[in-house]
Amino acid sequence: MAGGGKVYSFQEVRKHSQRKDCWLIISGKVYDVTPFMEEHPGGDEVLLACTGKDATADFEDIGHSDSAKELMPQYCIGEVDAATVPAKLARAVLPAKGAAAPAPRASTGQGVWLTVLQLALPLLLVAMAFALQNFAKTKTE
Numbered sequence: 001m002a003g004g005g006k007v008y009s010f011q012e013v014r015k016h017s018q019r020k021d022c023w024l025i026i027s028g029k030v031y032d033v034t035p036f037m038e039e040h041p042g043g044d045e046v047l048l049a050c051t052g053k054d055a056t057a058d059f060e061d062i063g064h065s066d067s068a069k070e071l072m073p074q075y076c077i078g079e080v081d082a083a084t085v086p087a088k089l090a091r092a093v094l095p096a097k098g099a100a101a102p103a104p105r106a107s108t109g110q111g112v113w114l115t116v117l118q119l120a121l122p123l124l125l126v127a128m129a130f131a132l133q134n135f136a137k138t139k140t141e
């Protein structure tokens with residue numbers, strides 16, 4: 001690691017959030033990607049959008065190649081002090097520009113009931129049609 005294991009606070013890392021001074025946090029490590037901004041095949045905007053937070057999920061979501069991962073050590077300047085990373089920011093997964101937004105989760109309480117209702121409603125209608133048909137038959141007999 002180029003940074004010799006230096007530990008930075010989250011507050012320190014987030015100060016470097018400009019095109020000419022851009023640091024990222026990926027898997028607990030701090031990367032100074034300033035010299036890489038123009039070369040990054042995904043563009044500099046996505047890197048800028050990943051400053052000031054934990055960019056691990058964004059980086060992983062892209063499915064970077066092994067050769068991309070091999071480039072990383074040269075930009076690594078140290079580690080982030082995990083205790084200083086705000087929990088909600090550490091878990092934040094913002095969709096990267098050009099990437100698909102995460103699908104809404106259907107397994108939440110409300111979602112399950114909606115699915116059950118969607119399945120049950122047509123069955124209920126068929127059952128009612130049969131009942132009506134039988135009722136009409138018995139009336140005419």
Ligand code: HEM
Binds near residue numbers: 058065068075
């Ligand atoms: C040190 C950090 C990073 C390095 C060295 C890096 C390197 C690369 C490389 C080499 C590629 C070309 C494709 C590949 O080989 O996988 C790439 C593509 C890309 N990267 Fe990064 N990247 C970094 C961080 C990030 C971050 C934080 C994001 C945020 C979302 C990002 C978003 C993208 C996107 C959107 C592409 C284009 C993918 C495509 O066109 O299919 N990268 N990156």
